[in-house]
Amino acid sequence: MRVREMFELGGQVALITGGSRGLGLQMAQALGEMGCHVVITARKADELAEAAGQLRALGIKATTIVSDLQRAEAVKPLVDETLAACGQIDILVNNAGATWGAPAEDYPDEAWHKVMNLNVNAPFFLAREVGKRGMIPRRRGKIINVASIAGLKGSLGPMQTIAYNTSKAAAIHFTRALAAEWGKYDINVNAICPGFFPSKMSAGLLDKLGQVVIDYTPLRRLGDDDDLKGAVVFLASQASRHMTGQYLAVDGGASIV
Known part of the structure; x- marks a missing residue:
């Protein structure tokens, strides 16, 4: 197989949660540009419609499904609707997430459950x-x-985001455990660990400490609208077929200092 062919995703269907904005939309665009029919899901219909318009303007085939994954009962209908519309799901990107800031000793029960429900x-x-x-x-x-x-x-x-940090550590080990179980089915399970990217979730922190974050990042920059594209295409494609249970830190080096 030629190297260029390893990265092609034509004819495949990718389901991306939290795909209406931010990192989810960036990854949907990357997968769509490589030939995927992308299915993006989020809670807000208006944000999904706007995102789908952006994707279609680039020639990407995009389907939207409104779904609130805070609710466990929303999962089966989401898969039902995706399979009805597309017939298959080749790539699943679990991107939807939540955070909440509070000191551990005062962390609200509702905040802990909200973060764990969506992130784990x-x-x-x-x-x-x-x-x-x-x-x-x-x-x-x-x-x-x-x-x-x-x-x-x-x-x-x-x-002060103890639930978020805990949930993302869980996501990494969930990746390893599922990869170990499902390797026998030729299913690859990997993770991406982004660093700081400007987004709705990180806006409050970066408004206050953006320059501090940059100063402590070896590459002296935040992530931008293109920095996850290569990683998600690699992990979705045959280029990573012999890789499973791993994570890629896309963080400008922030995790090594």
């Missing part, structure tokens, strides 16, 4: 459903979990 429970329930109904019977598939460098450290500077 939803990726497992969705991977289980997609695997059981599509990838395992077809003996092929790519699952990409979006973790974070927050899952590699106890804290990131002054952030």
